[in-house]
Amino acid sequence: MKNVDHLLAGRSASNGADFVRAIFAEARKPGVISLSGGLPNPRFFPVEALIASTAKVMRSHGTEILQYGTSDGFLPLREWIAGRYKQQGIDVSPDMVVLMSGSLQGLDITGRIFLEPGDEVVIEAPMFLGAIQTLANYQPRFVPVPMGDEGIDTDALARTLQSHPNAKLIEVNPSAQNPSGVTYSAGVRAQFAAAVKNHQALIVEDDPYAELRFDGTRPISLRRELGDRVIGLGSFSKIISPGMRVGWVVAAREVAARFTLGKQMVDSHASNFASATIWQFIQDNDIDAHIAGINAIYTIQRDAMLAACKKYFPPDVRYTHPQGGMFVWVTMPEGADALTLFRDAVATEKVAVVPGAPFYTDGVGGKTQFRMSFSTVEPAMIDEGVQRLARAMLRHLDGA
Amino acid sequence: MKNVDHLLAGRSASNGADFVRAIFAEARKPGVISLSGGLPNPRFFPVEALIASTAKVMRSHGTEILQYGTSDGFLPLREWIAGRYKQQGIDVSPDMVVLMSGSLQGLDITGRIFLEPGDEVVIEAPMFLGAIQTLANYQPRFVPVPMGDEGIDTDALARTLQSHPNAKLIEVNPSAQNPSGVTYSAGVRAQFAAAVKNHQALIVEDDPYAELRFDGTRPISLRRELGDRVIGLGSFSKIISPGMRVGWVVAAREVAARFTLGKQMVDSHASNFASATIWQFIQDNDIDAHIAGINAIYTIQRDAMLAACKKYFPPDVRYTHPQGGMFVWVTMPEGADALTLFRDAVATEKVAVVPGAPFYTDGVGGKTQFRMSFSTVEPAMIDEGVQRLARAMLRHLDGA
Numbered sequence: 001m002k003n004v005d006h007l008l009a010g011r012s013a014s015n016g017a018d019f020v021r022a023i024f025a026e027a028r029k030p031g032v033i034s035l036s037g038g039l040p041n042p043r044f045f046p047v048e049a050l051i052a053s054t055a056k057v058m059r060s061h062g063t064e065i066l067q068y069g070t071s072d073g074f075l076p077l078r079e080w081i082a083g084r085y086k087q088q089g090i091d092v093s094p095d096m097v098v099l100m101s102g103s104l105q106g107l108d109i110t111g112r113i114f115l116e117p118g119d120e121v122v123i124e125a126p127m128f129l130g131a132i133q134t135l136a137n138y139q140p141r142f143v144p145v146p147m148g149d150e151g152i153d154t155d156a157l158a159r160t161l162q163s164h165p166n167a168k169l170i171e172v173n174p175s176a177q178n179p180s181g182v183t184y185s186a187g188v189r190a191q192f193a194a195a196v197k198n199h200q201a202l203i204v205e206d207d208p209y210a211e212l213r214f215d216g217t218r219p220i221s222l223r224r225e226l227g228d229r230v231i232g233l234g235s236f237s238k239i240i241s242p243g244m245r246v247g248w249v250v251a252a253r254e255v256a257a258r259f260t261l262g263k264q265m266v267d268s269h270a271s272n273f274a275s276a277t278i279w280q281f282i283q284d285n286d287i288d289a290h291i292a293g294i295n296a297i298y299t300i301q302r303d304a305m306l307a308a309c310k311k312y313f314p315p316d317v318r319y320t321h322p323q324g325g326m327f328v329w330v331t332m333p334e335g336a337d338a339l340t341l342f343r344d345a346v347a348t349e350k351v352a353v354v355p356g357a358p359f360y361t362d363g364v365g366g367k368t369q370f371r372m373s374f375s376t377v378e379p380a381m382i383d384e385g386v387q388r389l390a391r392a393m394l395r396h397l398d399g400a
Numbered sequence: 401m402k403n404v405d406h407l408l409a410g411r412s413a414s415n416g417a418d419f420v421r422a423i424f425a426e427a428r429k430p431g432v433i434s435l436s437g438g439l440p441n442p443r444f445f446p447v448e449a450l451i452a453s454t455a456k457v458m459r460s461h462g463t464e465i466l467q468y469g470t471s472d473g474f475l476p477l478r479e480w481i482a483g484r485y486k487q488q489g490i491d492v493s494p495d496m497v498v499l500m501s502g503s504l505q506g507l508d509i510t511g512r513i514f515l516e517p518g519d520e521v522v523i524e525a526p527m528f529l530g531a532i533q534t535l536a537n538y539q540p541r542f543v544p545v546p547m548g549d550e551g552i553d554t555d556a557l558a559r560t561l562q563s564h565p566n567a568k569l570i571e572v573n574p575s576a577q578n579p580s581g582v583t584y585s586a587g588v589r590a591q592f593a594a595a596v597k598n599h600q601a602l603i604v605e606d607d608p609y610a611e612l613r614f615d616g617t618r619p620i621s622l623r624r625e626l627g628d629r630v631i632g633l634g635s636f637s638k639i640i641s642p643g644m645r646v647g648w649v650v651a652a653r654e655v656a657a658r659f660t661l662g663k664q665m666v667d668s669h670a671s672n673f674a675s676a677t678i679w680q681f682i683q684d685n686d687i688d689a690h691i692a693g694i695n696a697i698y699t700i701q702r703d704a705m706l707a708a709c710k711k712y713f714p715p716d717v718r719y720t721h722p723q724g725g726m727f728v729w730v731t732m733p734e735g736a737d738a739l740t741l742f743r744d745a746v747a748t749e750k751v752a753v754v755p756g757a758p759f760y761t762d763g764v765g766g767k768t769q770f771r772m773s774f775s776t777v778e779p780a781m782i783d784e785g786v787q788r789l790a791r792a793m794l795r796h797l798d799g800a
Contacts, residue, residue, distance in 0.1 A: 003654075004602065004652075004654070004655060006600075007514055007568050007600070007601075007602065008513060008514060008658075009512070009513060009514055009515055009516050009519075009538075010516060011512065012512075012513050012514075012658065039467060039468055040467070042463045042466065042467055045462065045463060045466040045467070047458050047459070047462035047463070047466065050458065050466075050673075051454060051455045051458050051459070054451060054454045054455075055451045055454075055455070058447050058450065058451050059447070059451070062445065062447035063442045063445060063447070064643075065643050066442065066445040066447065066450075066641035066642070066643040066644065067439060067440070067442055067445070067641075067642060067643050068439055068637075068642045068643065069643055100667070101501055101645075101667040101668075101670075101671065102667050102668055104666075104667055104668055105666060105667040108665065108666045108667065112409070112411065112412075112537065113408060113409060113412050114407050114409055114412075115409055116409045116410060119409075130665075130668075133664075133665050134665045134666070137512065137665055138409075168407050200406075200407070201407075202404065202407065237468075241466035241467075241673070242466070242467060242468045242668075243464075243465050243466040243467050243468065243469055243671070243672040243673055244466065244671055244672075244673040245501075245667065245668065245669070245670070245671040245672075245673075246671075252404075254404070255404060258408075258412065264533075265508065265530075265533050265537055266504075266505060266508045266534070266666070267500070267501040267502050267504055267505040267508065267645065267667075268502055268504055268530075268642075268645065269645070270645070271501065271643070271644055271645040271646075271673075271674045272643040272644075272645075273641070273643055273644040273645075273671075273673070273674050273677070274671045274673050274674055277673070
């Protein structure tokens, strides 16, 4: 094969995905306790119930499901999603919902619809690295705003929006953020709404973890405050199955129509086979009880991770206390280097995390930080993993 | 909702998709015989066999299928696809295959990897309108080369490539093309290979209809002649089900790796739930017998359409004689206007086709042409539909 590099588009330049893949490859080595994943716990995959759902919905809707469908996706599932927003007191109709092959595709099509190279996109810092990579394809200028303990720094956001009047999008992950685990408090949500009020930008509320809630009540979508200013991205990946690849966008009717057109052009429509099976599963099973079961176990695992952090980490190491989701975000003292720690921890202690740098777009943030996930690890292994990590960290901080 | 048009990217400008949707809306009106669709015949959807396949593969691979997977897709199915190429005498390994959410997504990611605005893409004229829309997102300059009765005009192709040395891609649909129904002959395939030999461009062989073959032997992929110069796009949509949304790309290892990365960034990976079900279906059923069953019926329907064209069309109306696929392509005499005919045919005769203009990128081609599909229409209705159409056509040609 002759080299094709000279034929590549500018957006095909390396974007850090290889680095992240190398980290995950390390984490999969035998004997390594991986706190690096971001996977749902497979014990909650409802294998038998989904088999039954497929059989039932194929017998009632088989010809429709297996044929080409409309690009907005399987209507009964869109109706259910609209109803789910209504439970939060938010008026959403099915023609405002477009099914996606996972919520990440919603973000990709957002970029496709709105972004020219050089356009400004305000993001949280840190931010989910997969979202950074997906948006980076559209070659925007990222404008990061720091996250605090209760959500995005709304003072910094207000200043940033004043100095960037042409920003097109504000991409946020307000509920149990990946990677920080932080959920915007009610106060931050109100200040956020005030800060964005007079700016032109659309808000992209990337919310795949919204249903994973351990303390207090489920956070309410920004759409309740901000209405059609918000493009909401949701997913069944964290509550039913990511391998089925079904998520959604909820947006103003006119904007939803653009997502439908975008979906038509990238892959016609979401898999009706998967969408219809999910819909039937929700009809025949108590989805709230299913989610409560996931949250009960994740709460135990979250508690085990926080207890282990308290027990083993030096006192000057800070970490978040997530109210939901899958992640704890750790900040070591100035001078520490999470990548060096990662390499030593994998090699000598056989425990893996994700170093913080790929969650920032500025090339400097996250040096002292890393992400740990508790979603797929049993409490005893969480304790053991954090203990191993703390040993490597103590050596590293002594030497730093 | 305030208007968001000022926030849109240039690629979001109108691209004719609305026009095409309006045509399909007309075709769906009650009482209309639609020859406009491009849908597989639902009588061949193997509903019960797929139910059994889902149950079986979920019980053996459930945890793997429902979890996040690798971005190249479900390995057993990639192995089967590689084997299918080996049956044609073409050496393909599973790491050269990346599963897509339908073959159209393979074309979209091709554009994402290679195309900058203004880059030249050589295409067939006419060409599948969905492919035109998908590539148009990347704002290339289309360089059309006419189709003849046995495939692309290879003399014109050779001249075009000489005068366009920087063209990056050559997009072709060599087997039972949508919309013309034309299959490249063995001679055209050889001349095609000679014409592209010293040019830099990669060949995109968009081949979803390859298995739908009525006369003679199955055409062999251009990859046999051209090897890693070819990016092949394939699909299960025409032989099992389009609603499952599973297709593939086959390409040189280094290029396949770029598709894997592209897939990771747009939607993580194809639905493993759908991919694994298709794989199990193929394991437990005779796919060649299944395809032969489809081809037997499509042959009868194709014959019915050609017989009706012969019986009812005026002698100066030409039409293709497809050896496979779903379509017959009709060319009326100079001065005819297919869009006017379409409107009259729907309104007065209640029969719908697809006017030819959207299958061209130059704004002038296709005026006298239209596409008819025989895939979902029973022979008696094909005869009736073509007869109705001929009545409208005779009136139109008399008046033209």
